[in-house]
Amino acid sequence: MGIGRKLKGWMGEERAEALRERLHEVAEQSTERHLRLAVTGLSQSGKTVFITALAHHLLQAHRSVSLPFFEVAASGRIVSTRDLSPTAPRPFPLQSALARLAQEPPAWPASTEDLSEVRLAIRYRRTAGLRRLLSETGTLYLDIIDYPGEWLLDLPMLTLDYAGWCAQQAQLFAVEPRASVAEQWLAQVRAIDWSAPADRQQIRDLSQSFADLLQQLRADPHALSLLQPGRLVLPGALAGDERLALFPLPVAEWPAGGWPPGSGGELLSQRYAGYRDDVVKPFYTRHFARFDRQIVLVDCLKTLNRGEHCFDDMKRALTSILQSFNYGRSGFLRRLFSPRIDRVLFASTKADHVTANQHHNLDRFLELIIQDAQRDIRFEGIETRCLALSSVRSTQAAEAQVDGQTLSCLRGWRKSDGEEVALFPGEVPTELPRPQDWNDERFRFIDFAPRRLPLNDLQAKHHIRLDQVLEYMMGDLFR
Numbered sequence: 370m371g372i373g374r375k376l377k378g379w380m381g382e383e384r385a386e387a388l389r390e391r392l393h394e395v396a397e398q399s400t401e402r403h404l405r406l407a408v409t410g411l412s413q414s415g416k417t418v419f420i421t422a423l424a425h426h427l428l429q430a431h432r433s434v435s436l437p438f439f440e441v442a443a444s445g446r447i448v449s450t451r452d453l454s455p456t457a458p459r460p461f462p463l464q465s466a467l468a469r470l471a472q473e474p475p476a477w478p479a480s481t482e483d484l485s486e487v488r489l490a491i492r493y494r495r496t497a498g499l500r501r502l503l504s505e506t507g508t509l510y511l512d513i514i515d516y517p518g519e520w521l522l523d524l525p526m527l528t529l530d531y532a533g534w535c536a537q538q539a540q541l542f543a544v545e546p547r548a549s550v551a552e553q554w555l556a557q558v559r560a561i562d563w564s565a566p567a568d569r570q571q572i573r574d575l576s577q578s579f580a581d582l583l584q585q586l587r588a589d590p591h592a593l594s595l596l597q598p599g600r601l602v603l604p605g606a607l608a609g610d611e612r613l614a615l616f617p618l619p620v621a622e623w624p625a626g627g628w629p630p631g632s633g634g635e636l637l638s639q640r641y642a643g644y645r646d647d648v649v650k651p652f653y654t655r656h657f658a659r660f661d662r663q664i665v666l667v668d669c670l671k672t673l674n675r676g677e678h679c680f681d682d683m684k685r686a687l688t689s690i691l692q693s694f695n696y697g698r699s700g701f702l703r704r705l706f707s708p709r710i711d712r713v714l715f716a717s718t719k720a721d722h723v724t725a726n727q728h729h730n731l732d733r734f735l736e737l738i739i740q741d742a743q744r745d746i747r748f749e750g751i752e753t754r755c756l757a758l759s760s761v762r763s764t765q766a767a768e769a770q771v772d773g774q775t776l777s778c779l780r781g782w783r784k785s786d787g788e789e790v791a792l793f794p795g796e797v798p799t800e801l802p803r804p805q806d807w808n809d810e811r812f813r814f815i816d817f818a819p820r821r822l823p824l825n826d827l828q829a830k831h832h833i834r835l836d837q838v839l840e841y842m843m844g845d846l847f848r
């Protein structure tokens with residue numbers, strides 16, 4: 370009996386087909402490899418800037434000296450990198466992002482409003498030992514998607530029904546700062562009989578005021594992260610869609626037998642199920658279910674500026690989002706049927722907002738934010754690491770003399786007004802600040818405008834540790 374028939378007998382047609390396909394892929398891997406890298410991060414955490422810088426440095430890696438700790442590049446083994454993004458259905462706007470960073474004065478890319486993809490093919494020379502066994506060169510295909518951070522917040526909704534989601538939201542809205550900001554809206558919702566026939570206009574209006582509330586909680590001074598539904602904050606192509614007329618019902622008594630047919634409660638339950646199944650689920654299955662490795666970008670300095678609520682909320686948001694991914698050792702057989710993330714890097718972005726002697730502290734502070742998520746992931750036997758990075762380094766180190774002492778300072782252009790400043794940005798704590806420390810305006814890390822990123826002639830000074838990130842995420846694949 371042929372091997373194909375045998376396989377079918379053992380495992381059924383569908384699995385045998387999957388196995389055959391995978392064996393074919395594995396055979397091809399002697400010359401080609403594929404890496405799907407998940408860049409995960411809340412809104413404004415630095416995803417787009419990171420993806421832009423990473424693609425830019427990789428596309429120049431064969432002729433620049435910008436990545437000294439990325440072995441395959443530093444040893445001159447990268448032959449060439451091609452940008453295959455234009456072949457993707459929705460290409461990542463790399464050229465326009467680079468043009469903004471290279472213009473005078475340079476500007477950060479705009480906040481992302483839709484999904485897009487980067488595809489790179491990296492041709493490299495094999496290490497000496499493998500050259501004798503395999504071909505002289507190999508190719509690594511790298512896929513990354515970019516998306517608005519707000520949408521990521523919907524992933525945890527996949528495992529909840531409407532009642533479960535409402536209970537969770539009721540808990541969140543019972544404490545500050547949500548409780549005060551939403552006080553009026555909550556009173557309005559609670560005064561309505563949700564068993565009565567649905568009033569569609571009323572639901573539309575309440576949904577609009579809920580969306581306004583979410584915007585308020587997202588902005589300063591609160592800067593909260595765990596804001597759902599994400600499309601209410603950033604609708605993208607769904608702007609004005611009736612399916613988004615949706616909000617939680619934080620009501621005390623939930624009818625035992627469910628909401629009566631035709632009631633407002635029933636309509637909202639249906640809208641929630643529709644949103645979860647038609648909007649969130651396809652986004653997840655198409656783009657988040659199959660990744661090999663993950664980098665989680667976190668803006669730690671923002672939480673230090675904004676205080677304890679912001680810290681707690683970001684921690685909760687990241688922990689629940691990361692529960693949506695598949696982690697596990699990707700042994701050969703396991704990978705045949707369900708690819709899993711086998712390596713995770715947590716990165717504290719915008720490390721150029723602090724002096725170099727604070728980078729270690731930034732690594733440690735990041736550990737505090739992601740400790741719960743990291744514990745869950747490590748439990749699955751997955752390797753993780755924390756690292757502070759800057760994708761586009763925008764400050765320069767400087768020194769100042771104060772009372773006869775030399776202080777490390779930063780020099781750069783302030784993001785808010787473009788003014789050139791030299792300042793001592795302060796220290797990053799390595800332990801959770803005490804309540805009084807959060808409150809006394811101890812932390813005031815400022816945002817910087819970008820320093821011009823050249824289109825050619827990239828150097829190591831244009832980033833902080835981007836090369837270490839690349840080495841950790843994919844160095845082992847260039848053998």
Ligand SMILES: Nc1nc2c(ncn2[C@@H]2O[C@H](COP(=O)(O)OP(=O)(O)OP(=O)(O)O)[C@@H](O)[C@H]2O)c(=O)[nH]1
Nearest residue numbers: 412413414415416417418477480481518759760761
């Ligand atoms: N100084 C400095 N600032 C950075 C760096 N990366 C990001 N930023 C700042 O962070 C802001 C947000 O970065 P983005 O890359 O657009 O963030 P995002 O995660 O894509 O945000 P959304 O698209 O809104 O989800 C930028 O406008 C910069 O102000 C960096 O390497 N250095």
Ligand SMILES: [Mg+2]
Nearest residue numbers: 416417480481
């Ligand atoms: Mg973005």
